[in-house]
Amino acid sequence: MSSKLRNFFIDNAVVILFVVLIAIAIPVSGLPGTFLMQEILTRLGRNTFLVIALLLPIMAGMGLNFGMVLGAMAGQLGLIFITDWNIVGIPGLLLAMIISLPISVFLGWLCGSIMNLAKGREMVTGFILAFFMNGLYMMVVLYAMGSIIPIMNPELLLSRGYGIRNVVGLDGVRQSLDTLIPLKIAGLNIPAFSFLIIAAVSYFIIWFRKTKIGQDMRAAGQDRAVSGAAGIPVEQTRILAIIISTVLAGIGQIIFLQNLGTINTTSSHEQIGMFSIAALLIGGASVTKASIPNVIVGVILFHLLFLVSPMAGKNLIGSGMLGEYFRQFVSYGVIALALVLYEWKRVTQENDSRATLRGGGAPAAKEAKGGAA
Amino acid sequence: MTSRSLFQRSCVLLGFIALSVYLFYIGKGHMLLIDTNAVTINGKELRSPETIEVSIDGKPAESMGRAERILVLVGGPKHSITIEVLSGEDKTVEKQFTIPTFMDSAVVSVPAILGDAPPESWITTFTAPPVEEAPAEQMQHEQDTPEAAAQASPDATGAGQPKP
Numbered sequence: 001m002s003s004k005l006r007n008f009f010i011d012n013a014v015v016i017l018f019v020v021l022i023a024i025a026i027p028v029s030g031l032p033g034t035f036l037m038q039e040i041l042t043r044l045g046r047n048t049f050l051v052i053a054l055l056l057p058i059m060a061g062m063g064l065n066f067g068m069v070l071g072a073m074a075g076q077l078g079l080i081f082i083t084d085w086n087i088v089g090i091p092g093l094l095l096a097m098i099i100s101l102p103i104s105v106f107l108g109w110l111c112g113s114i115m116n117l118a119k120g121r122e123m124v125t126g127f128i129l130a131f132f133m134n135g136l137y138m139m140v141v142l143y144a145m146g147s148i149i150p151i152m153n154p155e156l157l158l159s160r161g162y163g164i165r166n167v168v169g170l171d172g173v174r175q176s177l178d179t180l181i182p183l184k185i186a187g188l189n190i191p192a193f194s195f196l197i198i199a200a201v202s203y204f205i206i207w208f209r210k211t212k213i214g215q216d217m218r219a220a221g222q223d224r225a226v227s228g229a230a231g232i233p234v235e236q237t238r239i240l241a242i243i244i245s246t247v248l249a250g251i252g253q254i255i256f257l258q259n260l261g262t263i264n265t266t267s268s269h270e271q272i273g274m275f276s277i278a279a280l281l282i283g284g285a286s287v288t289k290a291s292i293p294n295v296i297v298g299v300i301l302f303h304l305l306f307l308v309s310p311m312a313g314k315n316l317i318g319s320g321m322l323g324e325y326f327r328q329f330v331s332y333g334v335i336a337l338a339l340v341l342y343e344w345k346r347v348t349q350e351n352d353s354r355a356t357l358r359g360g361g362a363p364a365a366k367e368a369k370g371g372a373a
Numbered sequence: 374m375t376s377r378s379l380f381q382r383s384c385v386l387l388g389f390i391a392l393s394v395y396l397f398y399i400g401k402g403h404m405l406l407i408d409t410n411a412v413t414i415n416g417k418e419l420r421s422p423e424t425i426e427v428s429i430d431g432k433p434a435e436s437m438g439r440a441e442r443i444l445v446l447v448g449g450p451k452h453s454i455t456i457e458v459l460s461g462e463d464k465t466v467e468k469q470f471t472i473p474t475f476m477d478s479a480v481v482s483v484p485a486i487l488g489d490a491p492p493e494s495w496i497t498t499f500t501a502p503p504v505e506e507a508p509a510e511q512m513q514h515e516q517d518t519p520e521a522a523a524q525a526s527p528d529a530t531g532a533g534q535p536k537p
Contacts, residue, residue, distance in 0.1 A: 082400075086477065088448035091400025098393050172402050172448070 010345065014338055015284045018301045022308065029311035036307060038188050043303040044296075045178060045194035046259040050252035050276045051295045052201050053245050057122075058290045059209065060241035061221030064277045064335075067111040067126035067242065071249025072269035073137045074103035079173075079254060079263055080145070080164060084153045088172030090180065093258055096173075100250040107133065108246030112239030119224070123287075130273060141265055164265050174261035194255065201248065202292045208244075217241055221288070271331075278302060278331040281338040288342070305330060397474075398450065404478040405429065405445045406499055407454075409437050412482050412490075419488035423460035427483065429453070437483070450474060456483060470495055 009016065026036070050068070057065040078096035087095050111129055118125040145151050146162030156164055178191035208214045219227040220234045228234045253272060257263055280290055283298020309330075313322030374382075407429070409421035421439050428434040429445045430452050436459075437443060455467045468486055472479055478499035485495050 085397065086402040087397060087400040088402040088446075089400055091396040091448070092402075095393055095396040095400060098389055098396070101389070172446075 010341070012284055013341060014282055014334060015297065015301070017337075018282050018305060018334075022301060022304050025305065025308040025312040028315055029308040030315060031308060031311055034187065036304065039307050040300055040303060041188060041190060042178075042259070044299055045191035045198070046256050047276070047279065047299050047303065048198045048295060049194075049201060049255050050249060050272060051279050051299055052198070052205060052292070053248035053252050054276060054280050055205055055245075055290050055292075055295070056208070056217065056241045056248075057245050058285070058288065059214075059221055060217040060238050061224070061288070062115060062122040062238060062241060063287045064123055064280070065126055065242065065245045065249075066123055066273050066277070067108075067115075067129055068245060068249035068276065069130035069269050069273045070107040070111055070133050071100075071104045071246035072253040072272045073133065074100040074107060074246070075250040075253030076257070076263055076265070076269055077103060077137075077140070078250070079170060079257055080141070080156070080168060080265070083168055083170060083172065084151050084156055086153070086172065089176050092173045093176055093254060096254050097251050100254065101247060104247040104250040105243055108243035109239060111246065112242035115242060116235045116238055127273075134270065137269075138266065166265055168263040168265055170258060170261050170263060173258050175259060177255060177258055191259075194259075197255070202295075205292065213237065213240065274331050274335070275302070278334045281334050286338060286342050302330075400448055401450070401474050402446060402448050403472050403476065404499075405447055405452075405472075406478065406480045407435075407437070407443045407445060407483060408480050409442075409483045410440050412484050412494075414485060414488070414490045414494050417488075419484035419490065421484045421487065422458045425459060425483065426457040428455040428457075431455075442480075447472075454481065454486065456487060458487070468492075468495075472496060 050072075053068055053071065054065055057063065075096070078098075078100035081099050082092045082096045111126065114129060115122045115125050140149070142158075142163040144162075145164050146157045151157055151164070156168060158165055177193050177197070181192040181196075183190040183192040209218070216227070216232045216237045217240075219230070219232055220237045224234050249272075253269065256272070257268060279298040279302040280294060281298065282302045283294035283296070285291070285294040285298065309326045310322075310324060313319060313326060316322075407427050409425070411418055411420045413419070421437075424436065424438060426434040426436050427443070429447060432445070434455070434457065435443055450471050450473075451469065452472065453467060453469050455465065457465045466487060470481070470492065476496075476498055478501075480497045480499045482490075482495055482497070
């Protein structure tokens, strides 16, 4: 029994830690419940799609896809183009998604191909690749747009005549998705259409897992060598997982930015990977296992802590900046904690299996035997 | 790649291109200036009533007087305008109109709509008036030259000059 309890705490250490932190921070912050509920509903609609984009690479054994930033860049390029062409409303968002699609597919293919050359180190490869592609993105946005790529709207351009301004207003598409089905329950505005899209993509992920390609991905994630021997095209399957993830990240970034109503051209995409991964890990996911409930729980807990931490910091220490520092600390800290826990569990499992082979039996097995006796 | 899969992929690509063109057409944003200034069409002067309420695409109506303009942002080519005349003869007119895709800014003439003018005269392209040269800016440019600066403030010119 104690072993089960221990395993439960180890498996859910991050979730428990955050529930405790939030339980302390909410009363200290003094924020009203209706405000928190409204903010959480808005942020669920805004961020969940991006976090869902991380699920398939985890299933394919490629860990947390830090390369999703590439998809976010593609989404932003789509939004810049529709703002230049002045395409408004839902058609504008759909057109931005279609524009981002080929860019996301290409970047996803590139990312997946490079990750295949660095098997076992996909996460750090994706992380560095995102930095590299950020440089290319900056070159396109700050140099090519207006000089090589025609931009017709002079309000988008920097005063030197080329390059996109740092902040681009998305007035034409602002909250088009969120307000498409106006729904108000108990004084709370529900972004119903965004939730429907999230439900649809969640259903797609569940359905995809059951398909032949989905099963291949799971097999490749569990053991590459055995899958390859069984005739599964492991490398192609891994590339496909990253392409789908990048495409979903591009669409997710468009949904995210239409809710905010502005693009910070040079930095909106940078934090997306980190925050989405942190939210997923807080929801109880690991490097090898993640599900839709992990996404929902993670987004709620992560953003609840984001909301209450500035006020809690202000009330406790008298400085709201503490909460801002805490956000960064939480994002990076939870990723580090999840990686450490994952590695520790892996080493413990290896030691246990070695001990079992030597005939000593794993500590957990011994306890089970003792309990039975 | 087999010819069948090549055909399928080409169809998907063409489908996406067709969808993009359609989305561009139905989503193109326009700036409409609802105008109540008098217009002359076919030698006949048409004037707007004293007070009206105008609504575009069922949005909340705005009150307008004579010789006024209000700005409305819309998306797509087809729109409806509802004009309720509040002064004189009380009547409500509802008409449909289409804006060309590449007309970014358009002037919608209320007197033309109320005066039963032909639909092609309801909408005209808005051209912004030319920006006048700012005299202050010209003076600033003149002062930037060393001669002009010396003329403008002879005392100041000596201060920055290296002494022999």
